[in-house]
Amino acid sequence: MIDLSDIESRLPAFEPGTVWLVGAGPGDPGLLTIAGLFALRAADVIVYDALVGDAILNLANPAAERQFAGKRGGRPSHVQVDITLSLIEHARAGKRVLRLKGGDPYVFGRGAEETLALAEADIRYHIVPGITSGLGGLAAAAIPATTRDTNHAVILMTGHPAAGSEEGIDHVDWAAFAATGAPLVLYMSMGNLAAIAEALIKAGMSGSTSVAVVTDATTARQSVLITTLSTAASDVLAAGMKAPAIIAIGSIVEVRAALLAHAIGPLGATS
Numbered sequence: 001m002i003d004l005s006d007i008e009s010r011l012p013a014f015e016p017g018t019v020w021l022v023g024a025g026p027g028d029p030g031l032l033t034i035a036g037l038f039a040l041r042a043a044d045v046i047v048y049d050a051l052v053g054d055a056i057l058n059l060a061n062p063a064a065e066r067q068f069a070g071k072r073g074g075r076p077s078h079v080q081v082d083i084t085l086s087l088i089e090h091a092r093a094g095k096r097v098l099r100l101k102g103g104d105p106y107v108f109g110r111g112a113e114e115t116l117a118l119a120e121a122d123i124r125y126h127i128v129p130g131i132t133s134g135l136g137g138l139a140a141a142a143i144p145a146t147t148r149d150t151n152h153a154v155i156l157m158t159g160h161p162a163a164g165s166e167e168g169i170d171h172v173d174w175a176a177f178a179a180t181g182a183p184l185v186l187y188m189s190m191g192n193l194a195a196i197a198e199a200l201i202k203a204g205m206s207g208s209t210s211v212a213v214v215t216d217a218t219t220a221r222q223s224v225l226i227t228t229l230s231t232a233a234s235d236v237l238a239a240g241m242k243a244p245a246i247i248a249i250g251s252i253v254e255v256r257a258a259l260l261a262h263a264i265g266p267l268g269a270t271s
């Protein structure tokens with residue numbers, strides 16, 4: 001039988017002066033990878049985002065320095081450049097630096113910006129992928145990202161304009177996305193849900209298209225709302241749902257009904 005130390009012995013050494021960029025998964029500590037757990041135990045400094053909960057942070061070596069680098073009240077409390085500089089400084093000081101992010105670092109997590117900056121600063125890094133909320137979070141709500149009967153593709157996208165951009169969501173070619181017929185899985189879209197739904201309907205998507213809104217996926221607070229494109233924004237408002245949320249639009253949402261009765265887990269409220 002393989003034990004954890006066998007797996008850990010096959011990982012690269014977490015060397016002083018290097019940075020490990022680790023995806024913590026969508027929230028449930030059980031969904032952290034073994035490599036992520038190893039990094040938490042070995043790190044000297046942990047620079048973590050708001051979506052990484054205590055249940056995961058508490059797995060770290062208690063002697064490790066913890067540095068919060070997330071967002072508070074929806075506003076960036078640390079600008080990206082400061083976070084990157086801090087990673088570089090800690091690494092140059094000879095620390096084992098763990099950059100811990102929710103989900104997967106390379107999926108809407110600005111992970112690539114950070115590893116590019118590390119590379120430019122001549123600092124070696126190791127990336128540990130995590131389960132992205134747009135796939136794992138949906139699965140936890142009994143919504144499969146693909147089935148052979150419903151879709152051959154799935155589109156992961158953000159409904160949030162790029163930082164500093166004043167374009168809103170208008171620069172997105174919604175008609176092109178709607179025309180694919182593939183389900184859309186939206187990150188960071190709660191604030192723009194009404195505008196996105198309106199744009200998709202204008203682009204030709206039916207207002208009766210099924211929509212699922214999954215907040216705090218995989219945690220004990222997980223909540224699920226099943227609605228339609230034309231009613232999604234008002235239903236979310238009425239239900240008082242708040243970010244973080246994954247919003248799935250399309251046929252995959254309908255598969256949930258057949259799966260729900262036998263699914264085990266924090267599946268959240270249904271409506």
Ligand SMILES: C[S@@+](CC[C@H](N)C(=O)[O-])C[C@H]1O[C@@H](n2cnc3c(N)ncnc32)[C@H](O)[C@@H]1O
Nearest residue numbers: 103104107109132133187188216217244245246
């Ligand atoms: C900055 S992005 C980070 C995405 C992350 N890198 C990932 O792979 O899941 C933050 C967004 O991810 C989504 N998200 C992350 N964790 C979530 C969770 N537990 N439940 C629902 N949505 C989540 C939400 O759309 C949130 O606004």
